[in-house]
Amino acid sequence: MADDSEWDWIDALRKRTAAHPSAPIGIGDDAALLRCAGRETLVATDMLMDGVDFVVGETPPELIGRKCLAVNLSDIAAMAGRPRAMFISLALPRRGGRALVEGLYAGLEPLAREFDVALAGGDTNAWDGPLVVNVTVVGEPVAPGPVARSGARPGDVVFVTGPLGGSLPSLRHCTFTPRVREALALLAAAPLHAMIDLSDGLATDLSHIARESGCGIVIEAERVPVHADVPSGDHSDRLRRALTDGEDFELAFCVSANDAARLESDPPAGVALHRIGEVVAGSGLMLRQGADQRPIDRTGWQHRFA
């Protein structure tokens, strides 16, 4: 049932979660903004499970560990923050747990060093169930950020930082580089109205920006960059995969039309820019193909329970 999805639960939770001075932007963005004694902190947390986000025995433990950290760094990047410390909680299967934990850390530690993220704590457990990893990353907002999902305005241009689709079969969902540096370079180059990392698929993730910003977004089909990991074939099939495969972990962001032109003529070093659409008055997500423009559903990945 569509109304029994993860999102509906989060919606219900948001409605009953009163705004609290410790958490000024509330739940539901890429990372939480905490305000304690006048200082702001970003916190991202993701739980990844065997059989859902990776498959133990198929995905090497090093790649599993790397992914579990990288998705959280990507969430901090989506707020244009700087990651600082990580917390690793593990439910390890009893059989083979020691080799697994060694592999997980062997995969995540080099990524932590690359982004100067300290191992600050966690909780290591063994049980009779499958592997579950929860990573929490604490970061610092960088002025004039943090960048939420809610600031897009009609007339804004929508960009993504790389090609999309085909991430799962190619294992790019484990090997991707979180766009932390790119986000900081963009933040320094232009006022970012809204930003999100593309984890659930472009269609789903842009619909979050549209809804949080109270706007609509028009995606221009021929501008969506399709990743080389998507097998060649029918064009509309490849487009659908770029829109819905998910786990690309590129950034999507919105800037004014003036800033868009400025970024395109002088892009920040090391940042790939793909203009894919625009923000419009109204609501929802539309796909424009030539003269044809029609609403599309958010049909990306979502967890369901009944």
Add this chain to the structure above:
Amino acid sequence: MADDSEWDWIDALRKRTAAHPSAPIGIGDDAALLRCAGRETLVATDMLMDGVDFVVGETPPELIGRKCLAVNLSDIAAMAGRPRAMFISLALPRRGGRALVEGLYAGLEPLAREFDVALAGGDTNAWDGPLVVNVTVVGEPVAPGPVARSGARPGDVVFVTGPLGGSLPSLRHCTFTPRVREALALLAAAPLHAMIDLSDGLATDLSHIARESGCGIVIEAERVPVHADVPSGDHSDRLRRALTDGEDFELAFCVSANDAARLESDPPAGVALHRIGEVVAGSGLMLRQGADQRPIDRTGWQHRFA
């Protein structure tokens, strides 16, 4: 194998985890102390699993949710901090997941309100495995804290804040009140040299203080307060349960002998004080019964994997 336990892994991890300016006290205390741009933050995180920390179908979901938050508030209390925000990550079994998540939140929300802890984020997932809950709590250190495990000195007196043992069968491991208020009252009343919350059992938890502080600790058998939840019977049996049952979530702390006398003559309002032993030069844990004093193992609960 004893050398394949959770602790050995954490030891190995600590040895290879270089000190980092973002995490000045390193891993392995009750909560992490983060230092970002001059400000300090406490972070506690615990992963709890069906069949290990609770049993879905036996333990009501409300009590499971309450416990998952309470154990983290207890970790913040053990540093004499003030909890401020929480992050709830869930791996929900697909079947019955919606009722389960409602119950979990119905149990944890009143406790969050009692301690003024904001729901700031999390990650809600469904899968085919058993329930896994990871809670992260962010808190503020309170001057002159935070109180680590490492500051006990020979001559210090060891106190606990309540009777111990029998927590699991009575469900007290789910219904306990985290000692946040008690910790802050004690912090205001006396310099606390070391503190820990009693999750793994008094013997295990005091051995952490002894090791981190480079001291020994002598427990006086007849002073250990045995909880009424422990069935009456053989005295040494009841003592063993108070030493090793675990999940009491009382605080154990060390203060100078002078401060100990002062606290006993004028205890902070609402704080139960049980003097149970003393810190000595040397190492390890000893149990004194009359004239007899002998080393004891840390024989509390520990997770094993092979």
